[in-house]
Amino acid sequence: MKTPIRAQPAADAVAAVIGTLARDFGDRAQTGNAIREQHGHGEGLADAALPDVVVFPQSNEEVAGIVRLCHAARVPVIAFGVGTSLEGHVAALYGGVCIDTSQMNRVLEVNTADLDCRVQAGVTREQVNAELKDTGLFFPIDPGANASIGGMASTRASGTNAVRYGTMRENVLGLTVVTADGRIIRTGGRARKSSAGYDLTRLFVGAEGTLGVITEVQLRLYGLPEAVSAAVCQFPDLRNAVDTVINAMQMGIPVARIELLDALQMRACIEYSKLDGYASLPTLLFEFHGSEAGVREQAQMMEAISKEHGGSAFQWATQPEDRSRLWKSRHNAYYAALALAPGKQAFATDACVPISRLADCLLETRAELDREGVLAPIVGHVGDGNFHVVVLFDPASAAERAKAEDIARRVSLRAIAMGGTCTGEHGIGLHKLEALVAEHGEAVDLMRTIKRALDPLDIMNPGKTVPGARQPIADSAC
Amino acid sequence: MKTPIRAQPAADAVAAVIGTLARDFGDRAQTGNAIREQHGHGEGLADAALPDVVVFPQSNEEVAGIVRLCHAARVPVIAFGVGTSLEGHVAALYGGVCIDTSQMNRVLEVNTADLDCRVQAGVTREQVNAELKDTGLFFPIDPGANASIGGMASTRASGTNAVRYGTMRENVLGLTVVTADGRIIRTGGRARKSSAGYDLTRLFVGAEGTLGVITEVQLRLYGLPEAVSAAVCQFPDLRNAVDTVINAMQMGIPVARIELLDALQMRACIEYSKLDGYASLPTLLFEFHGSEAGVREQAQMMEAISKEHGGSAFQWATQPEDRSRLWKSRHNAYYAALALAPGKQAFATDACVPISRLADCLLETRAELDREGVLAPIVGHVGDGNFHVVVLFDPASAAERAKAEDIARRVSLRAIAMGGTCTGEHGIGLHKLEALVAEHGEAVDLMRTIKRALDPLDIMNPGKTVPGARQPIADSAC
Numbered sequence: 001m002k003t004p005i006r007a008q009p010a011a012d013a014v015a016a017v018i019g020t021l022a023r024d025f026g027d028r029a030q031t032g033n034a035i036r037e038q039h040g041h042g043e044g045l046a047d048a049a050l051p052d053v054v055v056f057p058q059s060n061e062e063v064a065g066i067v068r069l070c071h072a073a074r075v076p077v078i079a080f081g082v083g084t085s086l087e088g089h090v091a092a093l094y095g096g097v098c099i100d101t102s103q104m105n106r107v108l109e110v111n112t113a114d115l116d117c118r119v120q121a122g123v124t125r126e127q128v129n130a131e132l133k134d135t136g137l138f139f140p141i142d143p144g145a146n147a148s149i150g151g152m153a154s155t156r157a158s159g160t161n162a163v164r165y166g167t168m169r170e171n172v173l174g175l176t177v178v179t180a181d182g183r184i185i186r187t188g189g190r191a192r193k194s195s196a197g198y199d200l201t202r203l204f205v206g207a208e209g210t211l212g213v214i215t216e217v218q219l220r221l222y223g224l225p226e227a228v229s230a231a232v233c234q235f236p237d238l239r240n241a242v243d244t245v246i247n248a249m250q251m252g253i254p255v256a257r258i259e260l261l262d263a264l265q266m267r268a269c270i271e272y273s274k275l276d277g278y279a280s281l282p283t284l285l286f287e288f289h290g291s292e293a294g295v296r297e298q299a300q301m302m303e304a305i306s307k308e309h310g311g312s313a314f315q316w317a318t319q320p321e322d323r324s325r326l327w328k329s330r331h332n333a334y335y336a337a338l339a340l341a342p343g344k345q346a347f348a349t350d351a352c353v354p355i356s357r358l359a360d361c362l363l364e365t366r367a368e369l370d371r372e373g374v375l376a377p378i379v380g381h382v383g384d385g386n387f388h389v390v391v392l393f394d395p396a397s398a399a400e401r402a403k404a405e406d407i408a409r410r411v412s413l414r415a416i417a418m419g420g421t422c423t424g425e426h427g428i429g430l431h432k433l434e435a436l437v438a439e440h441g442e443a444v445d446l447m448r449t450i451k452r453a454l455d456p457l458d459i460m461n462p463g464k465t466v467p468g469a470r471q472p473i474a475d476s477a478c
Numbered sequence: 479m480k481t482p483i484r485a486q487p488a489a490d491a492v493a494a495v496i497g498t499l500a501r502d503f504g505d506r507a508q509t510g511n512a513i514r515e516q517h518g519h520g521e522g523l524a525d526a527a528l529p530d531v532v533v534f535p536q537s538n539e540e541v542a543g544i545v546r547l548c549h550a551a552r553v554p555v556i557a558f559g560v561g562t563s564l565e566g567h568v569a570a571l572y573g574g575v576c577i578d579t580s581q582m583n584r585v586l587e588v589n590t591a592d593l594d595c596r597v598q599a600g601v602t603r604e605q606v607n608a609e610l611k612d613t614g615l616f617f618p619i620d621p622g623a624n625a626s627i628g629g630m631a632s633t634r635a636s637g638t639n640a641v642r643y644g645t646m647r648e649n650v651l652g653l654t655v656v657t658a659d660g661r662i663i664r665t666g667g668r669a670r671k672s673s674a675g676y677d678l679t680r681l682f683v684g685a686e687g688t689l690g691v692i693t694e695v696q697l698r699l700y701g702l703p704e705a706v707s708a709a710v711c712q713f714p715d716l717r718n719a720v721d722t723v724i725n726a727m728q729m730g731i732p733v734a735r736i737e738l739l740d741a742l743q744m745r746a747c748i749e750y751s752k753l754d755g756y757a758s759l760p761t762l763l764f765e766f767h768g769s770e771a772g773v774r775e776q777a778q779m780m781e782a783i784s785k786e787h788g789g790s791a792f793q794w795a796t797q798p799e800d801r802s803r804l805w806k807s808r809h810n811a812y813y814a815a816l817a818l819a820p821g822k823q824a825f826a827t828d829a830c831v832p833i834s835r836l837a838d839c840l841l842e843t844r845a846e847l848d849r850e851g852v853l854a855p856i857v858g859h860v861g862d863g864n865f866h867v868v869v870l871f872d873p874a875s876a877a878e879r880a881k882a883e884d885i886a887r888r889v890s891l892r893a894i895a896m897g898g899t900c901t902g903e904h905g906i907g908l909h910k911l912e913a914l915v916a917e918h919g920e921a922v923d924l925m926r927t928i929k930r931a932l933d934p935l936d937i938m939n940p941g942k943t944v945p946g947a948r949q950p951i952a953d954s955a956c
Contacts (some may be wrong), residue, residue: 113728113834156673167671169680170648185921191830192862193645194899195634195684197906197914197943198925202647202680206673223730250591252701293771352669356591384670421672428675436675443663446932447676453931454924465675 009096013073017097018053020069028056028103039098042085043145043334044348047430049091051078051098058103060176060184060215067213068182070097070459078461079209081151082124084143086348087429089155089208093463099213101150107131108216115221116173116190121150121214128219137221140165143425144331150214155427156206160330163249163383164256164289165222167425172205176216180455190218203450208427209461210469211454225289229299230257230323231314233306234281238262238366241282242359244309245382249355253301257287258383259330262366265337265377265390272336273329277315284311284382285330287323333379337390341375344392347408347431351415352386352424361418362387365411374407386424413438433467491551492573496531498547499575506534506581517576520563521623521812522826525908527569529556529576536581538654538662538693545691546660548575548937556939557687559629560602562621564826565907567633567686571941577691579628585609586694593699594651594668599628599692606697615699618643621903622809628692633905634684638808641727641861642734642767643700645903650683654694658933668696681928686905687939688947689932703767707777708735708801709792711784712759716740716844719760720837722787723860727833731779735765736861737808740844743815743855743868750814751807755793762789762860763808765801811857815868819853822870825886825909829893830864830902839896840865843889852885864902891916911945 021029030036031053041048052075057063070077076096083090092098101122110117112135119128126146128139143152143159151157153175158167165171174188177200188194188201204211235241245258260282261269267280286302288295303314317323329336338346353361362378369376369389380387389411393404412422412435422435437444444466451458451469458470499507508514509531519526530553535541548555554574561568570576579600588595590613597606604624606617621630621637629635631653636645643649652666655678666672666679682689713719723736738760739747745758764780766773781792795801807814816824831839840856847854847867858865867889871882890900890913900913915922922944929936929947936948 111832111834113724114832115728116832156671156677158671162671166648169671169677170644179924183920183923185924186919187921189899189917190832190897191864191893191899191902192833193634193636193640193647193830193864193902195828195901195903195905196899196910196917197684197922198689198928199634199647199677199680199684200921200924202677203928206675206677211676223728246591250593250701291775293775297769297771350673352671354589354592354594354668355670356589386669386671415669419668421667421669421674423673424669424671425673427673432674439667439674441664442661443665443678444675445661446657446663446678449931450676450681450928453927 009075009094014052014075014095017069017073017075021053021055021066025055030054039080039090039100040092042083042088042090044086044088047088047091049093050095051092052095054098054100056100056103060178063099063178063213063215064182064184066097066099067178067180071181071457074457074459076459076462077213079150079154079213081122081148082146084145084147084151085155085429086426087431089427089429089464091430101148104215110135112137114190115223116218117221118216118218119149120216121148123149125149125152132221136224138224139219139221141168141171149217149219153205153214153217154208156425158381158425160257160259160381162381163258164254168205169202171220172201172217173220174218175201175204175214177204177212177214179212180457180460188218208429208465210451210465211460227292227295228287228289228323229295230285230287230317230326231299232278232326233284233286233311233314234279235309235311236281238282239359239363240309240311241284242362242382244284244306244311246355246358247305248302249383253298255286255298255302255383256289257285259285260380260382260387261333262378265333265379268336268340268377269329269333272339273332275329285326334390337377337392340377341392343394345395347391347404348426349389349391349408349411350423350426351411351420352384353415353418353420355385357418357420358382358385361414361420364414365389368410369407372403372407374404384424385420409435428465430464437467487553487573492530492553495547495551495553495575499531499533499544503533508532517558517568517578518570520561520566520568522564522566525566525569527571528573529570530573532576532578534578534581538656541577541656541691541693542660542662544575544577545656545658549659549935552935552937554937554940555691557628557632557691559600559626560624562623562625562629563633563907564904565909567905567907567942569908579626582693588613590615592668594696595699596694596696597627598694599626601627603627603630610699614702616702617697617699619646619649627695627697631683631692631695632686634903636859636903638735638737638859640859641736642732646683647680649698650679650695651698652696653679653682653692655682655690655692657690658935658938666696684905686907686943688929688943689938705770705773706765706767706801707773708763708765708795708804709777710756710804711762711764711789711792712757714759714788716760717837717841718787718789719762720840720860722762722784722789724833724836725783726780727861731776733764733776733780733861734767735763737763738858738860738865739811740856743811743857746814746818746855747807747811750817751810753807763804812868815855815870818855819870821872823873825869825882826904827867827869827886827889828864828901828904829889829898830862831893831896831898833863835896835898836860836863839892839898842892843867846888847885850881850885852882862902863898887913906943908942915945
């Protein structure tokens with residue numbers, strides 16, 4: 001846990017806020033230990049830091065009321081989706097009010113003719129797709145976890161489909177945001193493009209709740225493809241699998257998903273998800289979307305490239321239930337990795353590099369893990385140059401943890417040195433503040449200036465995303 | 479011309495800046511009337527306002543030096559590409575230093591394996607593609623004019639290919655920017671996606687030089703399609719043509735270009751570009767990119783939809799020279815419109831609406847133009863829901879100009895009322911400040927806060943993009 005650099009809010013200010021929330025929200029404002037504990041951390045490291053109160057608003061106006069209250073009392077505000085963050089985003093480092101968006105769970109409008117919809121921030125991605133079921137449309141961004149759309153927007157999430165459909169950056173058309181002083185604003189619009197003023201939508205997407213609370217999201221949707229097919233291909237070694245990916249990307253094959261599991265991750269998935277018929281070898285999972293002819297053409301090209309690199313014959317998953325099973329096992333890769341060593345915890349790294357450096361970055365990393373004797377499977381959205389090392393360690397051992405942290409840090413720095421980023425999709429949160437500076441240098445000063453301008457009291461998810469954002473004014477008279 | 483709300487810089491401060499620039503840049507700092515006149519306006523209305531000096535830097539460091547000088551002296555800085563703005567972006571409302579980027583014209587690196595390149599801001603889009611000629615790659619964004627990449631990034635430009643490849647928002651990976659206090663920063667990176675901190679790249683893309691000067695741009699590139707074909711289809715009336723577009727977009731046909739010319743615009747193009755074999759009817763121009771089979775499939779689907787809506791048989795342009803001729807005539811549509819009435823000038827509107835509202839917006843607009851008896855052809859990137867009305871007026875007639883301005887304003891408001899934007903790709907500049915407020919309401923306050931935080935002295939292209947950005951501090955002690 002980082003040492004707080006911001007003073008805790010005054011205890012009487014917090015008590016007054018809790019009192020007001022209890023009066024206004026009744027049992028939608030909770031202060032019990034269990035619920036505060038549940039909201040003090042995500043799925044990553046147990047860097048829990050408890051909020052003082054958890055409140056469950058249902059509307060923009062309720063969120064704005066909570067934020068105005070906190071603004072007046074200078075009490076921190078932390079927005080909470082479903083708690084799947086891996087980077088400590090929701091830890092209430094300085095206490096304060098956790099805004100749980102789970103009761104903001106309505107799909108507000110679906111515009112089938114325009115391929116867009118508007119949802120409240122607490123709607124999950126599976127819920128979006130369930131509600132779109134009869135429209136012929138779908139929302140493609142799929143980070144694996146059934147995250148909330150607000151959380152996905154806040155961390156600029158992506159996942160398995162991003163190689164074809166882009167990330168939240170490309171697929172959020174507009175937002176409703178409650179600002180740090182409790183105003184409700186709308187950013188963006190429903191037009192496909194606009195040159196009207198600063199791109200506030202893209203500023204809030206990825207801001208991790210440090211500039212305001214996202215309460216509604218206008219999403220871009222896509223027509224369900226006429227045809228879908230999926231295939232599995234196994235390789236004798238990691239380099240061959242990675243070279244296959246690089247080759248496919250450079251040829252511009254519009255594959256919808258191209259996922260890598262290294263031999264250790266494949267073993268974990270075989271054991272955890274009972275995947276029969278596969279070997280513990282480096283493996284690529286593909287999915288193709290398009291017309292019948294288009295999917296056939298893509299798959300043939302992809303199989304030819306794989307064969308050139310020593311890949312096995314494709315094992316096809318043509319039935320929807322086979323595909324579901326395949327992708328479910330991929331989505332459970334993180335839990336499968338944890339199951340390799342019960343009792344251990346994990347750092348999940350998130351390096352993303354230009355595709356030409358993917359083999360270097362991945363193979364150097366794998367070699368280092370083996371040299372260090374660390375149990376650490378690798379899984380990746382390799383079409384984007386993005387991969388995760390799940391570094392397992394014993395939380396009871398300070399030495400193991402320090403070693404795991406050090407390895408994770410080196411993975412970030414290696415990606416940055418190769419022109420890439422320390423985080424392709426998980427965000428900065430609490431754990432990658434130093435890596436952000438290594439990656440962006442003096443540009444971090446501009447981020448700090450923006451944070452201070454839009455949240456001068458430093459109440460919005462303080463201590464996250466932008467290192468050193470606190471300014472003296474926040475704790476003195478203003 | 480709007481009344482300046484910012485005080486002119488002190489004459490002695492300007493004189494001192496000019497003296498220093500003359501000393502440091504020699505004949506790369508120019509104060510002659512002709513060159514100042516040339517840099518005081520774009521291609522839009524002749525709202526010229528002359529800078530005091532035009533300087534031609536060649537490097538990031540030189541730009542930073544100029545900006546530091548202006549920052550110390552509180553003298554405005556206006557970046558200039560090739561002067562194709564239609565919204566008064568480069569008018570030096572408060573005088574100051576025009577930074578002409580035409581000598582920043584080097585392609586710095588091309589990473590063929592990663593499908594990206596880095597160019598200086600003054601490189602034009604045609605130059606990028608000329609330098610990529612032997613790589614099998616291309617840069618698709620094509621606003622018609624041979625604009626500079628820095629200018630295109632600053633206005634969030636798009637154009638004919640955006641329906642398939644996106645806009646500058648999606649195709650700029652990173653930037654080098656000189657901040658308002660003269661620091662050189664890098665935003666973004668070369669990874670395809672990143673969740674590392676605030677999205678500064680997207681903040682500067684579209685900021686129209688009001689937050690800093692873009693000096694280098696990292697661009698996303700694409701493999702040249704295996705096959706390309708283009709076709710022309712004519713319709714008995716405008717509604718049929720628009721309905722064809724709406725239908726195609728809703729079916730998700732991945733057409734690369736889908737351009738509309740109304741009957742009047744088609745007549746203008748036939749006359750100006752000597753297009754034989756076409757009638758003065760509402761017309762769609764298509765281009766298809768993909769594999770041989772994919773292009774055939776798209777074209778067949780598109781022709782079937784067009785026929786359902788009363789479209790003519792497709793006239794094909796399969797040879798590259800035929801396609802060039804076709805797109806050149808499309809690119810010259812603005813000049814063709816001006817040639818309809820020699821001596822007149824034009825307001826080009828830039829409405830962009832959700833595709834389901836395109837027919838309403840376009841037909842209501844056409845009916846209003848006819849009712850008002852205004853000569854005003856319509857041309858559009860209709861796949862994005864974006865269209866331009868070129869409202870012609872006699873600059874010598876205050877009444878004609880006022881009427882044209884009023885019509886343009888109503889087009890913006892109509893688009894906004896339909897959930898769209900007043901500008902799909904031209905930007906706000908000087909002419910759409912009021913429309914920005916109508917479109918974004920209270921969100922404009924946040925833009926103002928950001929402007930004041932990143933440019934507290936209000937020296938970066940003052941008076942543009944964000945209305946009321948000036949704060950008292952800028953002209954008093956600080």
